[in-house]
Amino acid sequence: MRSVATGLLLLLAALIAANLPAHGASGPWQRTDIVEARLVAAVDGAGSLDRVPLGLHLKMKPGWKTYWRSPGDAGLPPQLVWDGSRNLAGTEMRWPAPHRFTLFGIETFGYDGEVVLPITARPVTPGQALDLKASADLLVCSDICVPQRLELTLALPEGPATSSGADANLLARFTSQVPGDGTASGLSIESARAVDGALRVTASAREPFVDPDLFVEAGDGAAFGAPKIEFDAGDRHITVTLPVTGEPVALEGSPVTLTLVDGLRSMERPVTVAGAATGPGSGFITDGAGLAAMLGFALIGGLLLNLMPCVLPVLSLKLLSVVGHGGGAPREIRAGFLMSAAGILSSFLVLAAAAVALKLTGSAVGWGIQFQQPLFLIFMVVLVTVFAANLWGLFEIPLPRAIADVAVGGALSGHHPSLGGHFATGALATLLATPCSAPFLGTAVGFALARGPLEIVAVFGTLGLGLALPYLAVAAFPSLAARLPRPGRWMVVLRRILGVALALTGVWLLSVLAIQLSPAAALVIGALMAAVVATLAVRRRLPGRARLAGGAVAALLAVASFALPLVPDRTVSGAAAATDAKWMPFDKAAIAGQVAAGRTVFVDVTASWCITCQANKRLVLSRDPVAGRLFNGGASGGVVPMQADWTRPDDTIAAFLAEHGRYGIPFNIVYGPKAPQGIPLPELLTESAVLEALDKAGG
Structure with a gap:
């Protein structure tokens, strides 16, 4: 019995030992009276890794702390010297988000209790053993500060780089606390400006702030006191004011690094401090161009929108109106075109108000995002179908002229449009312009949506002014329209041609719906629209x-189409998957790894409703020599084509755009060994621009 019991005890001990967390190749603890430290590794062996994940594991006695990379008003950060190590080419240390310690008005930043500082080690020869020796110099403080030196070692043998259990989990936990760019944490730093001897920073969050703090690294001896934080927008927006302490410093125009922390989430962003503001919403982060330059971009971008295919359906209706002015009185022509311009400007101001409201509530905001909503797309399909049927002469609305004109711009009433009709035509032009992007437009919209209400209203209003410029030009010189031929039978042929153009617009909208809902759903809605046209033809x-x-x-057939997205069992196509097999689906986390491996990554943020995106694809990205560089070589050829499909709402893609100051598409950016931060490309791609960016980014 004793032997059986002994055997059972040995078996139990073996089982317990087998289930104890592995500690792999981590080094031994070194201890003093107030701190203990060791080197830890996330793997058991060196494997073939060219980047080995390590960490400096520190434990302080209660009441003691050590410091962050920027210690604040006093202190020194931990330092490691790797003399005596073998097969070590270099290391890079990263810093988890710090805590603030305030004592007698002195602000310091660091860590208490337990912390792991992640370290990336680069072997001289990957695959061979790493023999590490590090002298760790720490300043550990309580009421007094005591310098500490500990000699640490870690032997990482050759062999598979498998996870080392508990130490790998420990290292991963603290690595996740290293501040990122805000994409994963849902944080965003919006502005930084110098105001009355203080630094004022505005920030927003996807989820409400709970216990935020802000750390500033300014250099040149600049120091800041404890922050004063004001909350608004349901605690999703904060204004942080940090007074400058010590010697006065000129903050305006100086580069600083801001680290925003709220509990376990954090972000970090380098910015340039703007000067004092003169009104609400100002004080934006300067990125080399001020508000005046952005308003210039907005004016040009709005003007160029008139050349985009999105606006062509409305221009066709306006063309009929212009032809109808042949031989008309200059006063009547001027009034009509001024009202169209007023419709455009008013609609852009409504869009600006909606953008401000969405931004203040913490919702996603962007250029053209209404085209991500199936009900809006169905509304547009019904609208262009009705317009096309009218242009084909299948019906006229039997309403009093004033009502018909205000409702649909006069096109459906069979009459010459009234002033209300001209206004509605301008509003419709704005509505259909939003899925298009033009040169300069993306820069201006991104600037506005990253700033405050004042910038949003100013930029959107200037965009509207740019889109309205041709209408204002005709209003200024009404003789341009008065010289056109008088209406005649030839207008019947023109109406039918323009009706076909509108029908093709409807087909394009249905192709977008095929992705938003499903091909079957789009086919059903298309059939309903065909039935509407057929019914109107028979009705005559x-x-x-x-x-x-x-x-x-x-009318019932048209209304029935709106019920389709509400069917609970409808099939929904993939939201963010790339539709072309040649493209890798967008994965922001994979970009850094691809670049570290020496590859170039081309990111294309696109959508099926974005006409400019489709033009870029057909005219540049799908043609040689660009297509040969992007696709023929594959990942082994050095270029990884990555596509982010924003046809349907996707928070990850929206955050990626916001990270780069963009709130509309198309957006293309190239990453590579020589451009790890990325090289953004213009909205309208050219062969030379893409090839030049690929060459600059490549290793």
Whole structure:
């Protein structure tokens, strides 16, 4: 019995030992009276890694602390000297988000209790053993400060680089606390400006702030007191004011690094401090261009929108209106075009108000995001179908002229548009312009949406002014329209041609719906629209009440299309998957790894509703020599093509755009060994621009 019991005890001990967390190749603890330290590794062996994940593991006695890379008003950060190490080419230390310690008005930043500082080691020869020796110099403080030196060692043998259990988890936990760019944490730093001897920073969060703090690294002896924090927008927006302490310093125009911390989430961003503001919403981070330059970009971008295919359906209706002015009075022509311009400007101001409201509530905001909503797309499909049917002469709205004109711009009433009709035409031009991007437009919109309400209203209003410039030009010189031929039979042919153009717009909208909902759903809606047109065509031949019933049937068919997105079992296509097999689906986390491996990454943020994106694809990205560089070599050829499909809402893609100051698409950026931060490309791509960026970024 004793032997059986002994055997059972040995078996139990073996089972317990087998389930104890492995500590792999981590080094031994070195201890003093107030601190203990060791080197830890996330792997058991060196494997073939050219970057080995390590960490400096520190434990302080209660009441003691050590310091962050920027210690604040006093202190020194931990330092490691690797003399005597073998097969070590170099190391890089990263810093988890710090805590603030305030004592007698002195602000210091660091860590208490337990912390792991992640370290990336680069072997001279990957695959061979690492024999590490480090002299760790620490300043550990309580009421007094005591310098500490500990000699640390770690032997990482040859062999598979498998996870080392508990130490790998420990290292991963503190690595996750290293501040990123805000994408994962949902944090965003929006502005930084110098105000009355203080630094004032505004920031926002996807989820409400709980216990925020801000750390500033300014250099040149600049020091800051404890922050004063004001909350608004449901605690999703904060204004942080940090007074300058010690000697006065000129903050305006100086580069600083801001680290925003709120509990376990954090972010870090280098910025340039702007000068004192003169009104609400100002004080934006200067990125080399001020508000005046951005307003210039907005004016040019709005003007160029008139050349984008998104606006062509409205321009076709306006063309009929212009032709109708042939031989008309200059006063009437001027009034009509001024009202169209007013419709454009008013609509852009409404868009600005909506953008401000969404931003203050912490919601995602961007250029053209209404085209991500199926109900809006169905509304647009029904609208262009009705316009096309009218242009084909299938019906006229039997309403009083004033009502019909205000409702649909006069195009459906069979009359020359009134002033209300001209206004509605301008509003519709704005609505259809939003899925397009033009040169300068993306820069201006991104600038505005990253700033305050004042900038949003100013930039959007200037965009509207740019889109309205051709209308204002005709209003200034009405003789341009008055010299056109008088209306005649030839207008019937023109109306039919323009009706076909509108129908093609409807087909494009249905192709977007095929991705938003499913191809079957888009086919059903297309069939309903065809039935609407057929019903209206038959209705013309019916007498009296039968004609009225035909109109009611057409209306019911149109209304029925709006019920399709509400069907609970509808099939939804993938949201963010790349639709082309040649492209790798967007994965922001994988970009750094691809670049570290010496590859160039081309990121294309696109959507099926973005006409400019499709033009870039067909005219540049799908043609040689660009296509040969992007696709033929594959990852082994050095270029990784990565596509982010924003056809449907995707918070990850929206955050990626916001990180680069963009809130609309297309957006293309190239990363590589020589450009790890990325080289943004213009909205309208050219062969030379893409190839030049690939060459600059490549290793």
